[in-house]
Amino acid sequence: MTDTCVDRIDDAERVPPATDAAPAASAQTDGDRGHLAEEETVAAGLGPEACAEPDPWRAHRVAAGPFDAAERAAVYRAIETRRDVRGQFEPAPIDDAVLRRLLAAAHAAPSVGFMQPWSFIRITDPGVKDRVHAAFSAANAEAEAMFSGAHQDRYRSLKLEGIREAPVSLCVTCDPTRSGPVVLGRTHQSEMDLYSTVCAVQNLWLAARAEGIGVGWVSIFREADVKAILGIPDHVRIVAWLCLGHVKTLYDAPELAIKGWRQRLPLEELVSDNGWGGETALFVEQTRE
Ligand SMILES: Cc1cc2nc3c(=O)[nH]c(=O)nc-3n(C[C@H](O)[C@H](O)[C@H](O)COP(=O)(O)O)c2cc1C
Secondary structure (H helix, E strand, O other), X not given: XXXXXXXXXXXXHOOOXXXXXXXXXXXXXXXXXXXXXXXXXXXOOOXXXXXXXXXXXXXXXXXXXXXXXXXXXXXXXXXXXXXXXXOOEOOOOOOHHHHHHHHHHHHOOOOHHHOOOEEEEXXXXXXXXXXXXXXXXXXXXXXXXXXXXXXXXXXXHOOOOOOOOOOEEEEEEEOOOOOOOOOOOOOOOOOHXXXXXXXXXXXXXXXXXXXXXXXXXXOOOOHHHHHXXXXXXXXXXXXXXXXXXXXXXXXXXXXXXXXXXXOOOOHHHHOOOOOOOOOOOOOHHHHHO
């Protein structure tokens, strides 16, 4: 190897290879989590000419080009075909290895100040599920009363949870104290811990789609009720109750859209350029793509 910035890094400093927890991304280049090959260090601007102010952490750099077409398609397929599942759960349990992969995907999520505020409570006990279902039913009756007329009738017709049918549920929590009183990035917007936890949920949801596991997010309950059932400390928040199970079919669009509750908004109406509420030129060329 020539005298590039990279070749002066002792191999021992490099990050260890991928574990078998999840398939390694094939777009990466050297079988070692994508650490750059010699010619790539130059192409990536890490060659000798870049050494005036060398990055002391450069041994951790990996190739970051686009995935190949099949990999990209798989990622977008997971995003586009992910569904919130309430009624299609198969009773078969989820393999522990699969559940561990889903949790690892969740745990790989971004978090403010890397605080990783999430915890995951696994629920398989039918008695616990029954009690949470009762908490749902009480809240759902209150929710139903908040709508009126035809909207209320439609609300009543919707299935909004699969708590008892799903073989396993995960209660995803957020501990605001996880990394001490002052958290990098959360100094001015304390709710960032909750947003971080939501990122973990979304990671899990997408990974589950790839594994053929359906996920349904249930939020219709009083948080205090479920905290009492699971013994969750006062300061810890519940972010999500997720019902998980194998699914053989999924709806091809959000169930709420199919059943006439609400339709997807046009994306173009949700994007503006350089300020709130204006228009965007972003989609003008779209018809030519
Ligand atoms: C924060 C959050 C809470 C939700 N709570 C519920 C719920 O209590 N019951 C339910 O049936 N769906 C719930 N959902 C699922 C949404 O209804 C669903 O994501 C939406 O209708 C779009 O459908 P899709 O996820 O299949 O694309 C929730 C989703 C999110 C993100």
